[in-house]
Amino acid sequence: MPKTEKEKPVADSVVLVSGGLDSAVTAAIAARLGHPAFLHVNYGQRTEARELAAFDALTGRYKIKNRLIADIAYLSDIGGSALTDRKIDVPKGDVGRKDIPPTYVPFRNANLLSIAISWAEALGAKAVFIGAVEEDSSGYPDCRREFFDAFEKAVALGTKPGAGISIITPLIHMRKSEIIKKGVELAAPMELTWSCYKDSDMACGNCDSCLLRLRGFKEAGITDPLEYKK
Amino acid sequence: MPKTEKEKPVADSVVLVSGGLDSAVTAAIAARLGHPAFLHVNYGQRTEARELAAFDALTGRYKIKNRLIADIAYLSDIGGSALTDRKIDVPKGDVGRKDIPPTYVPFRNANLLSIAISWAEALGAKAVFIGAVEEDSSGYPDCRREFFDAFEKAVALGTKPGAGISIITPLIHMRKSEIIKKGVELAAPMELTWSCYKDSDMACGNCDSCLLRLRGFKEAGITDPLEYKK
Numbered sequence: 304m305p306k307t308e309k310e311k312p313v314a315d316s317v318v319l320v321s322g323g324l325d326s327a328v329t330a331a332i333a334a335r336l337g338h339p340a341f342l343h344v345n346y347g348q349r350t351e352a353r354e355l356a357a358f359d360a361l362t363g364r365y366k367i368k369n370r371l372i373a374d375i376a377y378l379s380d381i382g383g384s385a386l387t388d389r390k391i392d393v394p395k396g397d398v399g400r401k402d403i404p405p406t407y408v409p410f411r412n413a414n415l416l417s418i419a420i421s422w423a424e425a426l427g428a429k430a431v432f433i434g435a436v437e438e439d440s441s442g443y444p445d446c447r448r449e450f451f452d453a454f455e456k457a458v459a460l461g462t463k464p465g466a467g468i469s470i471i472t473p474l475i476h477m478r479k480s481e482i483i484k485k486g487v488e489l490a491a492p493m494e495l496t497w498s499c500y501k502d503s504d505m506a507c508g509n510c511d512s513c514l515l516r517l518r519g520f521k522e523a524g525i526t527d528p529l530e531y532k533k
Numbered sequence: 534m535p536k537t538e539k540e541k542p543v544a545d546s547v548v549l550v551s552g553g554l555d556s557a558v559t560a561a562i563a564a565r566l567g568h569p570a571f572l573h574v575n576y577g578q579r580t581e582a583r584e585l586a587a588f589d590a591l592t593g594r595y596k597i598k599n600r601l602i603a604d605i606a607y608l609s610d611i612g613g614s615a616l617t618d619r620k621i622d623v624p625k626g627d628v629g630r631k632d633i634p635p636t637y638v639p640f641r642n643a644n645l646l647s648i649a650i651s652w653a654e655a656l657g658a659k660a661v662f663i664g665a666v667e668e669d670s671s672g673y674p675d676c677r678r679e680f681f682d683a684f685e686k687a688v689a690l691g692t693k694p695g696a697g698i699s700i701i702t703p704l705i706h707m708r709k710s711e712i713i714k715k716g717v718e719l720a721a722p723m724e725l726t727w728s729c730y731k732d733s734d735m736a737c738g739n740c741d742s743c744l745l746r747l748r749g750f751k752e753a754g755i756t757d758p759l760e761y762k763k
Contacts, residue, residue: 371610377603381652403693409654410647413691417643422611424639445691453687460683461643461675463633 312368314340316430316471317423319415322357324496324516325474328482329434330361331491332473339432340369342422344415346408347379353503360495369426373418378408403442412445413454416470420458423468432471438478448475479519487525494528508533542598544570546660546701547653549645552587554726554746555704558712559664560591561721562703569662570599572652574645576638577609583733590725599656603648608638633672642675643684646700650688653698662701668708678705709749717755724758738763 315337320326322343333339343358345351355372362370412435419431435446444450455470462468474482486493498516499506506513508531520527545567550556552573563569573588575581585602592600642665649661665676674680685700692698704712716723728746729736736743738761750757 371607373605373607373610375603375605375607375648377601377605377648378651380601380603381648381655407693408651410651410688410692413647413687414644414651417640417647418605418607418611421608421638421640421644425611444693447690450687450690453683453690457643457680457683457687458640460677460680462640463637463674 313338314369314426314428316340316428316432317342317419317426318432319344319419319434320358320361321434322354322361322496323434323498323512324479324486324493324519325434325436325482327357327361327491327493327496328486328489329432329473330365331486331489333430333432333471334365335489339365339367340371340422340426340428341365341367342371342373342419344373344375344418346375346411346414348408349501350497350499350503353497353499357495357497361492364492364495371422375414375418378411378414381409403444407443410445412443412450416451416454420462420468424462424466429467430469430471432473434474435472436477436479436482437475448472451475478522479515480522483519483523483525487523496529498529502532506531543568544599544656544658546570546658546662547572547649547656548662549574549649549664550588550591551664552584552591552726553664553728553742554709554716554723554749555664555666555712557587557591557721557723557726558716558719559662559703560595561716561719563660563662563701564595565719569595569597570601570652570656570658571595571597572601572603572649574603574605574648576605576641576644578638579731580727580729580733583727583729587725587727591722594722594725601652605644605648608641608644611639633674637673640675642673642680646681646684650692650698654692654696659697660699660701662703664704665702666707666709666712667705678702681705708752709745710752713749713753713755717753726759728759732762736761 316333316339318330318333318339318341320330320341320343341362343355423431437447451470451472458468498512500510500512501507506529546563546569548560548563548569548571550560550571550573571592653661667677681700681702688698728742730740730742731737736759
């Protein structure tokens with residue numbers, strides 16, 4: 304059948320792909336299950352350009368035709384986080400801390416999910432994948448499955464009858480080391496990912512995100528393909 | 534006490550101000566109750582510039598110091614609605630229709646609310662006001678209180694403990710004529726508002742939004758300060 308202008312590539316899911324390790328493994332899971340569309344969101348975070356480069360590399364590797372980059376610079380106008388506000392320092396990592404760290408971006412995941420759900424509804428896709436991790440995360444309230452369950456109920460009520468979009472969090476109860484092992488199992492291209500919150504040339508090795516990643520590779524007994532400053 | 538650089542104007546609520554009639558009356562209610570911050574969202578809708586002008590006029594009238602304009606052009610990239618996609622016509626109004634009209638923007642209100650909640654959390658405000666109307670609306674699923682209740686539960690779980698942000702929908706069960714009477718009672722500047730979905734120079738008088746507005750003024754026995762093409 305000849306391709307017409309109206310013919311659009313099929314997508315049965317939308318995956319939020321930040322360009323980090325967790326999103327790459329989530330993308331690998333979605334790609335194994337069907338035909339995902341990849342969504343990347345720029346929100347004025349310090350390492351925006353580096354994360355976008357990782358997203359581009361991942362869409363290329365998975366030959367994704369449905370890709371969307373959403374700019375929501377307003378999150379840095381709103382401020383309140385060390386990730387988007389240059390006046391607040393990214394702290395040296397402390398993965399054992401109990402309080403919510405200054406890298407928390409207020410209600411960020413709801414903003415990301417709302418974009419993903421809007422796109423899924425327009426595409427007719429039935430699932431949104433997000434690589435959030437509950438136990439091994441930094442204590443952000445919007446990374447817990449409890450939050451995603453509540454959001455999913457709002458989705459059921461706020462989309463067209465029959466839209467039936469689920470929020471799938473395949474990594475939610477995994478440790479970083481388990482995610483890395485899953486990545487190896489699925490041949491997820493972990494060398495294309497970027498995790499550092501602070502730097503864009505070479506990972507700092509000191510921020511929460513770098514520390515979690517390094518500890519995960521160590522626990523998994525696998526060598527991290529990225530280089531670090533320290 | 535001398536003003537320091539760090540001193541920020543207090544805000545106890547965030548109001549979503551599209552620039553339409555309902556949002557102006559909602560803003561009047563919030564201004565009567567406390568010190569609102571005004572949020573406007575551009576989402577690539579046809580009448581974006583005209584709505585922004587109405588927002589500017591309303592912030593001026595209410596002397597609002599905390600104002601934010603968020604651009605989410607991705608909603609028009611996503612498409613799927615006559616409001617954002619120039620290839621889909623805005624239908625002539627049919628306010629008695631039972632199905633969801635082509636002006637529905639997929640999951641739009643969740644995108645707007647997520648921005649408002651993020652900003653409220655950063656400001657320490659305890660309420661978000663949105664001028665959604667359930668019964669007199671066009672059948673959009675994300676305009677029902679049931680949806681806002683579900684979203685509010687997601688907010689409680691996805692923000693910092695103690696953030697305690699409510700979603701207030703003061704017009705949700707009002708008819709357009711009641712909203713207009715409330716606007717007159719509160720001296721809301723209805724002459725500064727813009728409701729038309731289609732045109733920006735003079736309201737078309739034909740789209741759903743114009744028809745609802747015109748019918749509301751007629752039922753209320755009040756003269757609409759705006760001019761119409763027909």
